[in-house]
Amino acid sequence: MSHPYHSWGKALIDFFASLRLTISLFIILSITSIFGTVIPQGDIPHEYLHGISQTKLKIYESLNLFDMYHAWWFIGILVLFTINLFVCSARRIPHVWRYISSPLTVLDESVLSGLNCRLLIPLNGARIQNAKLQELIKKKFGTSIVTEIDSAVHLFSERTVISRLSVYVTHLSIVIIFIGSIIGSLFGYKGYVMITEGGMVSTVQTKSGKTVDLGFSLRCEDFSVNLYPNGSPKEFKSILTVVDKGGAAVRGFTRVPVIVNDPLTYAGLTFYQSSYGKNGNHSFSVSSNDGKSSQIILVPNQEVGRLPDGSLIRVTESTPDVSQYIPGKQGAAAQVEIQPANGGQGRSSVIFANHPDENVRNALQSGGPVIGYNGISGEKEYTGLQVTKDPGVWVVWIGCILLILGIYGAFLMSHRRIWIRITDVDITVAGHASKNQAAFTKTFEELADAVRKQISEEA
C-alpha cells in the first residue's frame, strides 16, 4: 500500500469491497458446503450416531454440523458474502452510472489512445458531408451524437451500453434471492396433511410441530394410482375440493385433480401430491407370558398403540404378502417398533401372520410377550399432501430472472462504441467493444471500408 489509510472506516469498507474477500468467500463456501453433503442432515439415523466416536459427536454438535446450512457460522458466511456483494457494487455503481449517462462523445487524443480500433484517412482535398457518414454508422450503431469543437466535427454512436450495468443486476439479483428466502422462512411454513378418501381436513401439522388452522377445509373426493404395464407407478391422483367455512364448495376449486408436479394453490397455500397409503387398524394377538390367555390389540396405521404391558408399538411397514421381501415366508407381516414402558432401548422386529414359530423366537430373543399379526382391517386409501406457504417464492423467482438476464448481459452482450472525427484534412475512425474483439474488428473494418469508399466517391 503506497498511501496510509485515512481512517478505520475506510479500511473497513475497503475490506468489505475487496475482491480478495469475494474469492476467499467463494472458496470457503465451496469447502464448507461439502461437509453438509457427507454428514447427514436433519433426521440422523441411529446407526450413524452409534457408529461415530463421542468426541466426534460433540464436535459435530457444537458446530451444528447436523443442520449446518442453518448453523450460525454458515449463515454468518452468507451475511459476509452479501455485505461484500453490496458494498463492492454500491461503490462502483456511481462511477458506472456516470460512464453511462455522460458518454465520451468527443474523440480527443486521450480517448483515442485508449482504443484498440482506430484508423486515420487523409481527405486529400475531398469534402465529405457528415450526414453521409452518420448514415453509414446508423445501420450498425444507431443514431449518432454530433459535437462540433475547434473546427472538428465528432460523431459518436454506441450500442448496448446498458450491458455495463448487467454485472450489478447480477449482484443485486443474488441479494433479492436471499431476501425472498428470508421472507419465506419468516412468514411461511411447510407441513403435511393426510386425508382419507371422502374425508376432510381443516388443519395442517407443520414441520416444526405446530398445528395451523387452514381457514378452509380440503376434501379428498377420490384417490387413484395408475400403473405402468410392469407394475411401477405411473401417476398418483387426488381429486380435491376446497370447502369454505360455511361448508360450501368453493367455485373453481371443486374436484381439482392434483398429481405429482401439478399442485393445487389456494389462498396462499400450495398442496403437493407427495405420498399415499392405506389407513386402517392393524390387529395383533398378544399372548400372556405363560401362553394361556391371549388378547387382541388394535393399532391404527401411522399411529402408536399400547401393548398390555404398557410398551408402545408402532407399525413402520406392513404387507399382505411378505414373500417378495423375505423369500420362503408367506402371508401378511408387519414391521413394528416397540418402545418398552420402562424407558429401555427400543427394538424393531417383523411379526408374521403365518409363522408363529418365528414370533415365538422373536419373543424369546427380546424377552417380551409373544405377538402375532392378524393383518389390517377397515382399510381406506389416504392421500398424503405436502403443504407449503411461501410468500417469498415470487421474490425468489424475480431474483432468478434478474440473475439470468444479468449473467446474459455480463457475458454475452458487448458494449460497442464508434467515433468519427472529421477535420478539414482528415477523418479519424475509432471504435471499442467490451467483448468479442474479433467480431468487432471485422465490423470496424467494414465500416472503415465504407467510409473510404464514400470519400473516394466524393472526391
Next chain:
Amino acid sequence: MTSSLLFNITTFAYLVSMLCFFVHLASRNEHIGTAGSYTAFGGLLVQTVAILLRWKESYDLGMGHAPLSNLYESVVFFSWTIVLVFAFVDFKFRYRVIGAFVIPFALLGMAWGQLGLDSGIQPLVPALQSNWLIYHVITCFLGYAAFAVACGISIMYLLVTRTGLEEEKTRKGFLSMFPPSSILDEINYRAIMVGFPLLTLGIVTGAIWANYAWGTYWSWDPKETWSLIVWFVYAAFLHARFTRGWVGRRAAWLSITGFAATIFCYLGVNLLLSGLHSYGGN
C-alpha cells in the same frame, strides 16, 4: 434399425476419432486430424438419430418420455453435448489437436454407458414427469460439456507451459502441434463463459422443478449443494480472472478443479451420497 445398434456405431466412431487425433498428434499429419474431426461429427450425427429413435421407442413401449431419465440416458446425452461443444470449438478456432483432449471424455461416457450400464428403457416415475426436468437436464449438461472442453483445454495448457521455460523452447515433439498458450487460455475462458450461464440456468430450472414437485425450491440436498459448489468454483474462476488477472496456469488448475467438482456433482453424488436425485444410482 434400433437405437442400441446406432449407439454402438457412435461409440465406435468416437473411438476411431480419438485414435485419429492421437495419430495426428504423433505424426503431425493434417489429414488424419481432419479425419478425426469428421469421424467425430459423423458420430454426433448418428448419435442424434439414435437419441431421437430411442425417444420414439419409449413411446412404442407405452411409457413415452424424453431419453434423459436415468444414468444410462444421461451419460449418453452428456457425450452428445461434449461432441456438440467440441464441434463449435473446432469450427470457430480450427485447432484439430483439441480433439485429442476432448473426444476421450465423450468416448469414456459412451463406452461406460454401452458396456457398464443398464440400457433398458424404464418407465418414468411421477416425480420426473415434468417439462422443467427436461429444460433442467439439457441446460445442465450443455454447461457440463462446456466445462469438459475447458478442462481438456486446460490440460493442454499445463502441458505446453510445463517446464516454465520460454514457450517456444518447450515445443518439442507432439507439443509443437498445440495452439499458442494464449489461445488455449482464451478458449478456456470462453468455454467457461458459456458454461457458467448454462449452469446457472440449470440450477434455476432445477429449483423451479423442485418447487413444482415438492414445494421447496431449495432443500440443500447433496446434489443441489454440489451444483452450488461447482457454481462457486467457476464464479471464483471468473472473478479472479477479470479482476485480479488470474490467467495462465492458475486459471487452468482452477478450471480442472471445477470440472472435477462437476463430475462429482454428476456421478459422485449419485453413486456415493444419497438424496432426492438418487434415481440415477443403479
